[in-house]
Amino acid sequence: MDRKKFVRDICKDNMLLIYGFIQVIFLAVLRKYYLLTVYQTVAAYLFVCLCGVIVLKFVRNKAVQNIYLLMWSSFHGIIILGFLTQGTFYLTLTQINKVQIVNLFLGFLLYWIFYLISGKGQTAVAVGNLVIAVMGITNHYLMRFRGAPFQISDLKAAKTAGNVFLNYDYMPDLYMLFTVIDLFVWYKLIKQEYQKRELKKRQIPDAIVTVAAVFACIPLVNGTYQKIYSETGQFSKDSYLAELLADAEGKTESYPEGYSAENAKKILQDFNSQAPEKQETVSTAKQMPNIVVIMNEAFSDLRVLGEIETDQPFLEYWDSLEENCIKGWANVSVFGGTTANSEYEFLSSDATALYQNPVIPYNNYFEQTDVYQSMVSVLKDQGYETTAFHPYLSSGWNRTQVYRAMQFDHIIFSEDLEQPLDTIRLYTSDEGDYTYIRQYFDQKEKNTPQFFFNVTMQNHSGYTYDGDNFKTTVHLRGDAAGKFPQAEQYLSLIRESDKALKGLLEYFENYEEPVVVVIFGDHQPKLEEEFYSYVTGITRDQWDLTQQRKQYKTPLLIWHNYAAGSENIGDISLNYLAPLLLQDTGLNMSDYQHYVLGQYEEFPVINSVGIVDANGNVHVRGSEEFTERTREMQILVYAHTVEKIW
Known part of the structure; x- marks a missing residue:
């Protein structure tokens, strides 16, 4: 037996799995020398790779294999998005929270939509990776320039951004180049895997996953994801897509508890009736200073x-x-x-x-x-x-x-x-x-x-x-x-x-x-x-x-x-x-x-x-103490700027 040919064939047939384990090693090296992730993230991705071994080697249903390749690609894309956005990615299988679950689902949904449109897994991965790259690079620059990723409100600030667009340094760093190259290499390997398993007919598992995705999207209608996000308070390290969705849902104005125009007016009236007598304007120039x-x-x-x-x-x-x-x-x-x-x-x-x-x-x-x-x-x-x-x-x-x-x-x-x-x-x-x-x-x-x-x-x-x-x-x-x-x-x-x-x-x-x-x-x-x-x-x-x-x-x-x-x-x-x-x-x-x-x-x-x-006690925004102690002020802010009742 030609050993070189045998090794070459093994590598060729299992290149995706080999590359997945190389990525695990890379994550571990980052953790050891640069503290850009946590060991639990390494373990989580190792688990995904091991599942890949089981599915691709022991599961004979090609439709199931195709779906898992898409899931694996979306998981990989979410990690890359996290690294480009915040320079890190956290995921702990033993302590995974609702926002992280939503975030992983949204990543899969992104790739799945492109799969339903194109009918080809390799096309879905290509377009999905492209979207992840664009979002990640955008966030990478925004984090560099202002310390915050893209948010929905940035759409209305497009003119402002355009005014100063040319005044920044857009030279890509090695970090950006490595992640983009990784997305490209991943696509090429996935493309080979899909070509081995391409089906002429869409299978029942496709329909099952689609129905499941539709039901999972129901919370989008009632703002459940926005509520889930606000409960956990995660921010970008492991949940950028969930954060962006919560931000989008939050654009539908949500008034504070107890708000009404009448209540706002009553709060002001009650305060001013009990407050010390207000000072009167004095007309002398000394008491009417120019104010800069x-x-x-x-x-x-x-x-x-x-x-x-x-x-x-x-x-x-x-x-x-x-x-x-x-x-x-x-x-x-x-x-x-x-x-x-x-x-x-x-x-x-x-x-x-x-x-x-x-x-x-x-x-x-x-x-x-x-x-x-x-x-x-x-x-x-x-x-x-x-x-x-x-x-x-x-x-x-x-x-x-x-x-x-x-x-x-x-x-x-x-x-x-x-x-x-x-x-x-x-x-x-x-x-x-x-x-x-x-x-x-x-x-x-x-x-x-x-x-x-x-x-x-x-x-x-x-x-x-x-x-x-x-x-x-x-x-x-x-x-x-x-x-x-x-x-x-x-x-x-x-x-x-x-x-x-x-x-x-x-x-x-x-x-x-x-x-x-x-x-x-x-x-x-x-x-x-x-x-x-x-x-x-x-x-x-x-x-x-x-x-x-x-x-x-x-x-x-x-x-x-x-x-x-x-x-x-x-x-x-x-x-x-x-x-x-x-x-x-x-x-x-x-x-x-x-x-x-x-x-x-x-x-x-x-x-x-x-x-x-x-x-000097601090009550963080979103806490019960913060909400209760500022409730009246919240009502007045909405009356003043949102409703403009005075």
Whole structure:
């Protein structure tokens, strides 16, 4: 017997099984050296491969073999999708939960639909793998740029994404190349297996599986999957398809328990009838200051995460500010992107965490809105001229429609500028932005108080720019030296923001009218994953709740050009900031803002992590304690923004 021929024939006849076991070894190596999975995942895939041996070698029914090949391919595709989305995949056979089961079923359903359409297993695997590759690569880039995978709400934000599409680095990494190659090799091997077993007639097992799939899809109609997902709280590591389905089902508006317009009005009436007498507006100029609110794009102090050693300070001026200012930490609800939600929380005094499902209110609730009560209308009613300024395209986040509904007197985007402003990298610099503010206030009508709302662009992701319009000036020291170029570029941008802020506040120090300047960051940036591990000493998936909360904190400053008290208020969520500002300046607030401020002492933070009460206790979003303690506020948020009953 020719041994070489014998071995060659064995390998040829069992190539799919051999490759499956090679994948098991690869998963084990990843676990040992890179901690990208868990041993239970290796065991789960080994179990699938062993089942493959049994089915392909001992089960004689070709239809059953074909169906198992499809199941195996979908399982393989789900693992690849998990790796591309989060860099890992968790599946524990002994502790498998409802979401993981739903996720595996959805993966099989994806391939099965293509099988029913084409009638060929190899075609189903080809198209299924292609869909997995597209979804995975999309998520891989989104995770790199903003730290979150694709969600249904991104469809409405397509214009915003298009505005900044060319400003990122799309060079594929080895991780992406290996997974895509794996999908292709898997298809070629599956194709050979199907060609051995191709049937001329569709078999009864096909019909049985189809009927089972139809019954399994019934929960799609009543939202059961969305409920299952919310119960377990898994996120992307092992259940991206289930998460996406839950997200899609959640787009059908779900109101909080006890909601009605009458109930919402009663809550406000009861609160205001028992609350202390509201302050009255005083007409003197000293008590009607100009208000400049700057939501600085991706502005943050990364020292909140852990110790960072650099060759020069990057927030030197910020750290020096002590007189006539209130400092604290803005606790935001987003990380790495979705700027519009931080903007919305400040202007509306609503907390996005109070919605039943993830939303971007600017996209979801303002399409048919003509008038909306916000910080803008409250100040207009007191004689303020109001201006919104964003030195970038007007198409982002539906801002034009939102600003009109909020009744800004003047709305200014980059298209409206007569002269271009100074840029850093590809965006208007903070210095260019603040130069425009200075020019605006030089020309404004005297004794007419101005509310000027500004969203900057300088620090927008990504942080891989390699052109002539910006050079890295802040470098990490010690063991981190030279390892994290994105973090160093980001810190260099923050240094430029700090210098620009110094020039702006020095201008307003000598301004002849009273001015209050508020500045906060909309979110922290998404940088190298290894940077977070270096700063904290552990990977992000090992962070406890305390460390997770730090990722949602940005610096907050309320500065006055007149004599005022100074204090550090610690943590505050953005929904409280406008009422607090009105209280600080002695201005009137709406009944709703008055109610919101009344909740501030009870729980000063409401964000996507959860609520923090006055004693520092954290109740995570989705918990019974969170739901019960915020029920009234949930009702009022829906009345305010979804129904717009006032």
